[in-house]
Amino acid sequence: MLSSTMASQRAEATPGQAEKYLAIREATRALAAPLSAEDCTIQSMPDASPVKWHLAHTTWFFETFVLEPHCPAYRAFDPAYRVLFNSYYNAIGDMHPRPERGLLSRPGLEEVLAYRQHVDEAMLALLDRAPSTPLPAAVTDLVELGLNHEQQHQELILTDLKHLLSRHPQMPAYQKQWPLTQVLVRDARWIPFAEGLREIGHDGRGFCFDNEMPRHRVWLDAFQIASHPVTHGDFIEFIGDGGYRRPELWLSAGWDAVTDRGWQAPAYWTQRDGQWHAFTLHGEVPVDPNAPVCHVSFFEAEAFARWAKARLPTEAEWEIAAGGVPRSGNFLESGALHPLAPREAVADGLLAQAFGDVWEWTRSDYGPYPGFQPAIGAVGEYNGKFMCGQYVLRGGSCATPASHVRATYRNFFPPDARWQFSGLRLARDA
Incomplete structure (x- = not known):
């Protein structure tokens, strides 16, 4: 509200x-x-x-x-x-x-x-x-x-x-594929942030959902966050190193999901003749190693981060790091329904591809900010009652309306959800 x-x-x-x-x-x-x-x-x-x-x-x-x-x-x-x-x-x-x-x-x-x-x-x-x-x-x-x-x-x-x-055996396309510019190889780097007292949450200018309020102070220890999200190529390395077969990388509930559901790769992936393919809204395409990995659960994101000797950022870290990033790129309103669309370069010290590719899992439970109060009446059921058993995602995906994304937006899903356009970005302690 x-x-x-x-x-x-x-x-x-x-x-x-x-x-x-x-x-x-x-x-x-x-x-x-x-x-x-x-x-x-x-x-x-x-x-x-x-x-x-x-x-x-x-x-x-x-x-x-x-x-x-x-x-x-x-x-x-x-x-x-x-x-x-x-x-x-x-x-x-x-x-x-x-x-x-x-x-x-x-x-x-x-x-x-x-x-x-x-x-x-x-x-x-x-x-x-x-x-x-x-x-x-x-x-x-x-x-x-x-x-x-x-x-x-x-x-x-x-x-x-x-x-x-x-689920259709012919895997029909929603829209025809258009020619996509090749996704360029980019060297991910670590962007440092000093410790300090920061403010997060919506500042009251323009629309926000009730779960983005109130704005409040948080203490952040020094941390580093990756300039780019994890790519398909990164995840292929994780798979090749036995990532889905190594229980030491997984949370207990995550390992249960892997074994019970037979996960071997992100959702919509299949392998033929040694080549990974992914189903998209434009039909099946070869997996581009340079594009952000998509359709992974929180469990998979957390396991990958552990394998990479890093961690997922907290939502406060993500918001502070993304606060100065312009909301540009290809979103739903411009017709891009696939995270393979090319992105513009951003300045040093800013996150690349923070908005408009994939939602990015954080390590933060979805809960109320200090002082949060749901609205009175039925509308108060909009967000507050779901603050249990879910994790926060930030950023916005290729399916998100462009005018709908902002650094304070708090999306949330259960840790096993994979059908959303969800990926991840790594962080680590300084």
Whole structure:
């Protein structure tokens, strides 16, 4: 949820909110445009959701939190949707079980798209009235939260869809491959940071999720962090050195995952004739040794760091190190859906490829910052209740909307999650 200090900023920003709303909603619809109704209905695993469900749930969010409480004349498209497309908001009421979202053959895709249009018309009518009748800050805050929530689901559409397509025996492409510039070999180096008292967390300028607040001080001992993320080539060396067969490199729960699930390489990798290949949203491609490794779990990232005689950075170390890095590169909005796209060089002393390639695992448990308080009501369930048993990732991936990434963004997943565009960067004590 937005911080309370931003209320006046949001009220002033209302005149442009209708255009922003429309652009983000159209971007979501565009992601589904190349897909068939069947593509949009199937659920490939309990952790993923069908594209159709994402289209409906993001619409449900605006209907439930904005239109129904703040527009007395609004009429729900279908009262049954309150249960069907509720994700995890217990304060709202019952919800359809997450592992069974793929069983929702009805409503069909066309009806879900009609639902989106119904809600969009009501939302645009609400937002277009703002210049003459300004909306309360609480309402514009909810709209801004809903738009950022939808951007999160844009990324989830791609990650979930990739897993779905990978299960098809023909491994179909979501988009055709375009020619990619060769990824250049770059010499990773260690960037030093002195010990000291630092501040992390969002500073209140612009949007943030509630888990990025409040800004607070942390003490950091001197450390070094790698200039570049770990590459496919690095990970191939780890595999060749028996990385997946050496229990001394793994946390106990990680070794259980390796043995129980038969992990031998990152997700979506296969080996043929001595060459590793990876499934991507553009189909299967040879693994480029110079590109950032992708689709590894926290367990794999931690084991690799131990093998490399290093460690994962804490989220505070990562944020301090990435604080001066410009948010540039190829992201979802520019069409790059593959971490093989080339990156611009950055100045010495700055992290390379910090934003727009892969989410980077940190060694930090996902927990509340000192003084954190979830919002009152159902919206307070957005982040706070998940602060248990998960680890923080930082940066943003090739599937993340460009306007959505920032150094303070705290993504989080369980330690065995691999279907996200997740990689790692090494750190070590000074």
